[in-house]
Amino acid sequence: MPKKMYSTELKLEIVQKYLQGSVGVKQLAEKYHIGSKADIQKWVAAYRENGISGLCTTHGxxxxxxxxxxxxxxxxxxxxxxxxxxxxxxxxxxxxxxxxxxxxxxxxxxxxEERRGRANKMKIKKPRKPKKNEDLLAEVQRLRMENEYLKKLNALIQEREKLEKPTK
Missing domain, CATH: 1.10.10 (Arc Repressor Mutant, subunit A)
Structure with a gap:
């Protein structure tokens, strides 16, 4: 639900009544149908710090x-x-x-960094180029070599572990 907007004149009137000291924030909020006491407190602080210009709504x-x-x-x-x-x-x-x-x-x-707006959640996929036959054969050969290497490495590790284990 969007936040209700109040005119500068209304804000000024409420702030002046509060600063006179005769009425509290709660009573002012009820009398003028202000949604939150915090809004009035914010207006008072802004008025004390910046005068009437502090009550003007600025979006930027x-x-x-x-x-x-x-x-x-x-x-x-x-x-x-x-x-x-x-x-x-x-x-x-x-x-x-x-x-x-x-x-x-x-x-x-x-x-x-600029953070406004929606984040781009979709990644742009580049179309894959079809591989040529020679490329496929080279990739298969490389994978076979890698597989053989890993098998040899595993065999060596098992052999070392077998030698290091004390026999009963």
Whole structure:
């Protein structure tokens, strides 16, 4: 189910009422029919960090260097995922969480890779060229030689083991 979108004006009104201190997050969520108290908390943090522009919905692509700077900011400042999302005006803390996981599991270079869209799961098979008769004969000869070699090797190993075993 898609996430419900709220206007910037509504977000601003809710945040201002919360910052006045007369109403709590739970009451605001019930009054304005906001799905989650976490949304209001996210809006408050974004407003404190970036003002009204923090409440504007932005969807965009981020460069690898930007993603790295967000994760390193969290690491250096000891900021939480939610704080980092608010500081850099990233709408979804889950996005920052994903970047952090990729950074620590695969390295910072992995953040520069494009990961959107479906992964290509089908491998393109190259059509096999029919082998010529001489090629087939050469392959059979090679396999026969390999088979003989392995038989001789096995016989030598068994003979050595027989000699090394103490007799009763």
């Amino acid at each position: 692509t981020y460069t690898g260097d930007f993603k790295i700077s967000v994760v390193e900011y969290m690491h250096n400042k000891g900021a939480s995922i939610r704080e980092a999302a608010a500081h850099f005006n990233i709408p979804s803390p889950q996005t920052v969480s994903k970047w952090e996981r990729i950074y620590y599991e695969q390295g910072k270079e992995a953040l520069c």
